[in-house]
Amino acid sequence: MELITGQRFKQTRKYIRAVIIISAMAFLLLLLFLSSILIYAKILGPPPIAVPQSTIYYSDNNRVIGESSHGQKRYWEGLLGISPDLINATIAVEDRQFYSHHGFDLKRIAGAVVADIRAMSKVQGASTITQQYARSLFLENDKTWSRKLNEAFYTIRLELNYSKEEILEGYLNTIYYGHGAYGVEAASQYYFGKNAKDLSLAEASMLAGIPKGPTLYSPLENFDRAKKRQQIILASMTKMEFITNKQANKANSSPLLLKGKHLIVQTQMAPYFQDAVKQALKSQLQLDERTIELGGLRVYTTLNERQQQIAEKAFSTTIRADSTIQGALVAMNPETGAVQALVGGRDYQTSPFNRATQAVRQPGSTIKPLLYYAALENGYTPSTMLKSEKTTFKYNHDQTTYSPSNYNHQYANDEITLAQAIALSDNIFAVKTLFYLGLDSFIHTIHRFGITSDMKSVPSLALGTSGIKAIEMVNAYSILANGGKMVTPIFIKKVENAKGEVIFEQQDVAEQVLDPDRTFVMTQMLSGVFDEKLNGYTKVTGNSVRSKLTRPYAGKSGSTSTDSWMIGYTPQLVSGVWIGYDKENKLEKPAEKGYSKQIWADFMENSLSNQPVQEFKETNQVTGVYIDPKSGKLSTSDCPVARLTYFVSGTEPTEFCPSHSKDEEQLEESVPLEEKKSWYKRVLRFWE
Known part of the structure; x- marks a missing residue:
């Protein structure tokens, strides 16, 4: 019995030892397995934890105007x-x-x-x-x-x-x-x-x-x-x-006040503007579509909510709801290039195509201020005279002819001044100027104004027959409005990523690209578009909206058979309006051709109603004198009309209206405006 018991004891110890060894091995294997998992997990590194987040868009006063969420707020x-x-x-x-x-x-x-x-x-x-x-x-x-x-x-x-x-x-x-x-x-x-x-x-x-x-x-x-x-x-x-x-x-x-509404954005404001912002995020910041839509960005834009609402209302109250005509509006701060309002069409839900930034349309006579600025650099003055008459031009070594016409085939059949040619939008004067400057010179000037659209080298370029985007044209006028400093359209002030880090902030940089004195002279001539003193063989082109305007403006209208434009500015704001059909159908009704001016005038007046009236401030090297609009010479007390006109100093007329003689009274009448204002300078001059 003892022998059997001893054998069982030995066998039992063997089993226990086996269990211990197996358990230890299992534990070691488990430990090795867990260690391997931990090492593998560490080698793989941190898993990506980025999740789709709504990108929020803010107006210039930091109010939310839109977001992209794709169903996940x-x-x-x-x-x-x-x-x-x-x-x-x-x-x-x-x-x-x-x-x-x-x-x-x-x-x-x-x-x-x-x-x-x-x-x-x-x-x-x-x-x-x-x-x-x-x-x-x-x-x-x-x-x-x-x-x-x-x-x-x-x-x-x-x-x-x-x-x-x-x-x-x-x-x-x-x-x-x-x-x-x-x-x-x-x-x-x-x-x-x-x-x-x-x-x-x-x-x-x-x-x-x-x-x-x-x-x-x-x-x-x-x-x-x-x-x-x-x-x-x-x-x-x-x-x-x-x-x-x-x-x-x-x-x-405690009682709970439940809302049950997503409050960030209940309605999307300015959808065309927001599309332009997204395009800027792609082109300026090189962001991909997913980052823009689901990256949790905070995009602080230049949109002025009040001006945007005024712009949209101007379209809805001017154009009938059942009309199929389209339109666009761009408003900018001329000092910074900030786009403050933008309308890309009459109904975003029906057509998201952005006519303000994507459509290439003929600008018509709104291109003329760029032409005449180039003329000022090449010897023209507001008193430069050319004959307005039916004319056929020959070019291409006299192999080709071009016969432009004025609106309604009206002509002065006499010489008119540059100042009046702008105000009446005389086409013959413009084409003669283009031939004087040369096509290449004019195209170069257009590009100096920041316009990148391709220009056709043909005489009709003077009348705006090469297509340009609305935002490019408004930006070009911004350069005139700010005294000749280059700006570009800006939609974004600042962008933050999902962590609140600033990844982009706009820096204001304005390079002087035009002569400030000639720029001021050009602006002063463009104010003549609304001045009845420059009426001639026809009325000034801004006559239809002149009664609506309560402050100084400079501007220019333009039209082709398919496009109607009005672009104008004050020192604080520049805006442009385009009207036309998407399929480039002709504007047959007179009312359709007037929409652009009416919308522009309503927009500018209402947008600036809460801002002080500002005059265009003359530069140092300009001289203001009273001119007889018909002759372009110094006016006298006997001239029926006298208009204050500015010239680059040294280029102002020295001759008087030819039907009058020069006497002491007339001399006083022609004294430059700044000398009349600064009488003490004239007194001091006696002692020099």
């Missing part, structure tokens, strides 16, 4: 931008051991397993905040083993590569709160109409309960169920000593 906020009560409520209900575990709460997992076994079904979850974050970032919500293993692996990667604060911030900005709201900022605005940092304890504890079941616990869907969950959260916060019993009771009894 999400606005990223750092932990400092989230109510501490909401952070604590989330930890209390979702993961009490968040700061102490490494992605998995083993005690909680064990408790959940026991509860599930007792109930013979899944009744309790054990997912930590990190696990939920991993699931929302990378996985579907199916219940397969492969999904659970992937979730565990992503959880490890998150814990190894990100801090607890980064994980918590990502979770709060990623989790779904129902009704299309992703993240706490969108949810807080939707449910309570306020930012996440401004939530009260009552609101925070209600919001923290929603992610467990966005449909089940939405206070808008089932308030009673949501209220019970809020009470559980408040009790949990009290147990963790985040709040006191008194605070919990007060929050539980």
Whole structure:
């Protein structure tokens, strides 16, 4: 018996030793396996945690005018931008051991397993905040083993590569709160109409309960169920000593004012303008489409909301709703190039084609100020005389002829001044000037004004037959309005990324590209478009809107058979309006040809109604004298009309109106304006 007992004892020891060895090997293998997973996870590095976020567009006074969300409302906020009560409520209900575990709460997992076994079904979850974050970032919500293993692996990667604060911030900005709201900022605005940092304890504890079941616990869907969950959260916060019993009771009894609306953007303002902003993000910042649409950018634009509304109203009140005619408007700050209002068509929903920035149309006579600026550089003055009469021009070595005509075939059949030719929009004067300058010289000048559209080298170029975009034409006039400094159309002031970092900020740089004295002379001549003193064989082209204007303006209208334009400016604002049909049908009705001037006048007057009246300030090297508009010479007291006209100093006329003699009284009449204003200079001159 003793022998048998000893053999059994030896056999038992053998089994125990085997079990120990196998267990040790299994433990080592498990340890090696876990170590391999950790090493592999570390080698892979941090998983990408970028999620789609709404890009927000702001006007020039930092009001929201639009956003791109594609069905997911999400606005990223750092932990400092989230109510501490909401952070604590989330930890209390979702993961009490968040700061102490490494992605998995083993005690909680064990408790959940026991509860599930007792109930013979899944009744309790054990997912930590990190696990939920991993699931929302990378996985579907199916219940397969492969999904659970992937979730565990992503959880490890998150814990190894990100801090607890980064994980918590990502979770709060990623989790779904129902009704299309992703993240706490969108949810807080939707449910309570306020930012996440401004939530009260009552609101925070209600919001923290929603992610467990966005449909089940939405206070808008089932308030009673949501209220019970809020009470559980408040009790949990009290147990963790985040709040006191008194605070919990007060929050539980506090009434909740629910909104149920996404408040960031309820209506998209200026859709054509926003399209232009997106194009600028691509071309200036080299951003791709996905980053622009879902990158969580904060784009601060140049849009003036008041001017935009005035522009849209000007179109709707001027043109009948059932008309198929189209139009565009661009308004800019001439000092900076900032585009303050833009209309690209009459109905964005019907046609998103942006006629302000994309359509290439014939500018007609609005091109003439560029032509005449070049003429001023080549010896012309406002008193330069050319004959206005039916003319056939020969060019291309006399092989080709060109016979332009004036509007309604009206001509002076006599010499007229440059100042009057601009005001009456005389085509013969323009083409004669072009032949004097040369086509290449004029095309060069057009490019100096920032216009990049291709120009056809033909005589009709003087009459605006080569297509140009509306925004290019308005920008060219901005250069005249600001005294000859080059500006380019600007839509964006600043761009921030999802982290709030400034990735672009516009710098104001204006290079002097035109002579300031000649630029002022050109502006002063363009003011003659609205001055009846320059009426001649026909009325000045701005006559139809002259009565509407209450301040000094410079401008020019233009028309072809298919296009109608009006572009003009003050020192504070420049705007241009184009009217026409998309298929380039002819403008047959007289009213259609007048739309551009009416819309322009309404827009400018209403836009500037809250700003002081500003005169165009003369430059140092210009001289103002009173001129007889018909002869272009110094006026006398006997001249029926005398108009103050500016010249580059030294080029002003010295002869008087030919039908009058020069006497002392006439000499006084012709004294330059600045000398009349500065009488003391004349007195001091006696002592020199």
